[in-house]
Amino acid sequence: MITFERVTKRYADGTVAVDALDLEVPAGKTMVLVGPSGCGKTTSLRMINRLVEPTEGRILVDGRDALRQDPVKLRRGIGYVIQQTGLFPHRTIEDNVATVPLLLGARRAAARGRARELLELVGLDPALGRRYPRQLSGGQQQRVGVARALAADPPVLLMDEPFSAVDPVVRASLQDELIRLQTELRKTVVLVTHDVEEAIKVGDQVALYRPHGTLAQVGEPEDLLGAPADDYVRDFVGFDRGIRRLSFFGTGDLDLDTSPVLAGDATVADAVSTGAPWVLVTADGGRPTGWVPRHRLDAAGSATALRDLAADHCEHTFTAGTDSLRAALDAAVLSPAGQAVAVDGAGKTAGVLGYEQIRAAIAARAADGARGKDR
Amino acid sequence: MSFFSWAWGWISNGANWRGPGDIPQQILAHLEYSGLALLIAVVVAVPLGVALGHSGRGSAVVTNLANAARAIPTLGLLILLTVLAGFSPLAWLLPLVVLGIPPVLVNAYEGVAGVDPDVKDAARGAGMTTRQQILRVEVPCAMPLILTGLRTSAVFVVATATIAAYVGLGGLGRFIVDGLASSQYGPVAGGALLVVGLAIAVLILFSVLSRVLVPAGLRGSERSE
Numbered sequence: 001m002i003t004f005e006r007v008t009k010r011y012a013d014g015t016v017a018v019d020a021l022d023l024e025v026p027a028g029k030t031m032v033l034v035g036p037s038g039c040g041k042t043t044s045l046r047m048i049n050r051l052v053e054p055t056e057g058r059i060l061v062d063g064r065d066a067l068r069q070d071p072v073k074l075r076r077g078i079g080y081v082i083q084q085t086g087l088f089p090h091r092t093i094e095d096n097v098a099t100v101p102l103l104l105g106a107r108r109a110a111a112r113g114r115a116r117e118l119l120e121l122v123g124l125d126p127a128l129g130r131r132y133p134r135q136l137s138g139g140q141q142q143r144v145g146v147a148r149a150l151a152a153d154p155p156v157l158l159m160d161e162p163f164s165a166v167d168p169v170v171r172a173s174l175q176d177e178l179i180r181l182q183t184e185l186r187k188t189v190v191l192v193t194h195d196v197e198e199a200i201k202v203g204d205q206v207a208l209y210r211p212h213g214t215l216a217q218v219g220e221p222e223d224l225l226g227a228p229a230d231d232y233v234r235d236f237v238g239f240d241r242g243i244r245r246l247s248f249f250g251t252g253d254l255d256l257d258t259s260p261v262l263a264g265d266a267t268v269a270d271a272v273s274t275g276a277p278w279v280l281v282t283a284d285g286g287r288p289t290g291w292v293p294r295h296r297l298d299a300a301g302s303a304t305a306l307r308d309l310a311a312d313h314c315e316h317t318f319t320a321g322t323d324s325l326r327a328a329l330d331a332a333v334l335s336p337a338g339q340a341v342a343v344d345g346a347g348k349t350a351g352v353l354g355y356e357q358i359r360a361a362i363a364a365r366a367a368d369g370a371r372g373k374d375r
Numbered sequence: 376m377s378f379f380s381w382a383w384g385w386i387s388n389g390a391n392w393r394g395p396g397d398i399p400q401q402i403l404a405h406l407e408y409s410g411l412a413l414l415i416a417v418v419v420a421v422p423l424g425v426a427l428g429h430s431g432r433g434s435a436v437v438t439n440l441a442n443a444a445r446a447i448p449t450l451g452l453l454i455l456l457t458v459l460a461g462f463s464p465l466a467w468l469l470p471l472v473v474l475g476i477p478p479v480l481v482n483a484y485e486g487v488a489g490v491d492p493d494v495k496d497a498a499r500g501a502g503m504t505t506r507q508q509i510l511r512v513e514v515p516c517a518m519p520l521i522l523t524g525l526r527t528s529a530v531f532v533v534a535t536a537t538i539a540a541y542v543g544l545g546g547l548g549r550f551i552v553d554g555l556a557s558s559q560y561g562p563v564a565g566g567a568l569l570v571v572g573l574a575i576a577v578l579i580l581f582s583v584l585s586r587v588l589v590p591a592g593l594r595g596s597e598r599s600e
Contacts (some may be wrong), residue, residue: 051500072504073502074502075500075501076501080497084492085494085497086491086493086500087497088497088498088516089491089494089593103503134592272407352575
């Protein structure tokens with residue numbers, strides 16, 4: 001656990017970077033510090049491992065006052081990841097990862113063995129260990145940066161805009177990787193970003209800064225989206241916060257409609273008898289193959305098998321139970337029938353969901369402040 | 376006769392390679408003077424440049440010091456020191472050291488000050504002591520520039536060590552000074568050519584040295600992807 005007690009950083013010229021900050025980072029959770037540039041979020045992070053010295057206040061790391069410890073020892077016990085990776089260009093990947101264990105006196109062979117394990121843990125081929133940083137892509141380098149921070153198995157991990165310098169696709173995969181690692185390792189993570197999407201995606205808790213080093217709101221991501229403290233928070237989290245909030249609403253117990261779902265060997269007559277304006281055709285095994293509108297049914301002979309009318313592929317589906325309502329709404333918007341196709345984990349059609357059911361589900365979940373994060 | 380034929384006629388004369396004060400002896404003496412001057416320059420300038428580079432301050436100090444040192448005429452200093460101190464080692468050594476310091480100092484400073492700030496931050500954040508940050512990260516990263524400074528200094532010093540002959544010492548300057556005094560153009564041209572050859576040999580030596588001393592990750596040749 002990390003606790004800030006009325007921590008202030010004032011520079012010699014009088015600029016206040018962080019102003020009487022009180023903040024608690026629960027053990028084993030990810031706390032994201034987010035805010036506009038110059039708001040003091042990075043300064044706050046760097047005061048934890050004393051790369052910046054606070055002017056006033058106390059910072060407790062696992063109950064011990066950071067300011068009363070030897071900064072060198074303190075830093076060896078805290079993992080540190082930065083934006084442009086800061087990998088040592090003259091050392092191999094393996095030796096980069098082994099940095100802190102070697103500083104702590106580990107034998108080189110043991111430290112390198114551990115480094116290879118860590119490369120695997122962060123999703124890299126251990127064979128890359130013999131290469132040099134500049135021979136790796138930006139995304140790979142960032143993974144190495146994370147492995148290096150984890151090498152001595154510190155309980156606390158500080159990440160300063162770790163994913164800002166890579167392209168959006170790589171960024172998303174690194175974020176997923178961090179979430180996966182966190183479920184496995186349960187470190188106390190403090191992550192700084194200026195990207196509210198990232199904060200909401202990876203944070204268990206989000207601390208939103210105002211300019212000049214004070215906090216606007218601290219809470220779970222869905223609290224920031226669902227109950228912003230004021231206009232500043234509302235503006236900062238963005239205009240589509242309503243849609244984004246749907247990411248936190250589950251799809252486990254929806255009333256799925258199965259009446260317009262028909263197998264491929266059913267006939268047009270069967271489809272017409274459902275009375276539905278669109279029917280969903282499935283293949284053997286229940287995989288959805290496509291929507292057929294009523295006017296095409298009317299134009300075909302009543303004995304025609306539905307498989308001859310449907311395409312062979314239905315792109316936009318969501319997985320009931322694991323995907324969020326945001327995915328369900330997305331699938332409905334993209335569907336020609338205006339209905340989302342729900343599949344189970346095996347890809348078998350579970351039913352369909354119209355706008356009206358989605359609206360009802362949103363209302364119900366918003367009302368009981370639904371939990372059930374889809375992680 | 377041209378410069379090269381004077382030089383070659385003298386160098387290829389076997390008599391000049393035997394006996395007291397022959398070519399091999401003077402080459403050794405020349406290298407000895409140059410080596411000593413360079414060593415002192417390195418001992419003074421590398422730690423100073425690295426320390427100032429690490430602190431990130433003193434950029435003005437380094438620039439002014441280096442420019443001032445460069446402005447001192449080597450031969451003028453030699454004559455001044457001879458007048459003041461007589462024919463002491465100081466008279467020829469100090470001018471060569473003063474000549475050798477600026478390139479080493481400036482490059483060591485620039486090399487260390489110019490290490491990627493993220494790399495420095497990571498070294499500090501990983502819990503390295505100041506000494507470890509300097510020796511394990513900053514100096515290795517600055518090694519290409521440090522070696523460039525050394526090479527430049529070495530060439531300057533080797534090319535200028537002929538001045539030792541003005542104060543009665545040996546080295547390749549001996550042939551030039553004595554040749555001029557006795558109007559023999561063979562040793563003048565030959566000695567000059569040997570100095571050039573020695574300077575080129577020093578360049579080659581440093582390119583070999585940089586292969587050994589520059590960490591593999593910093594060499595430009597094996598960039599992939």
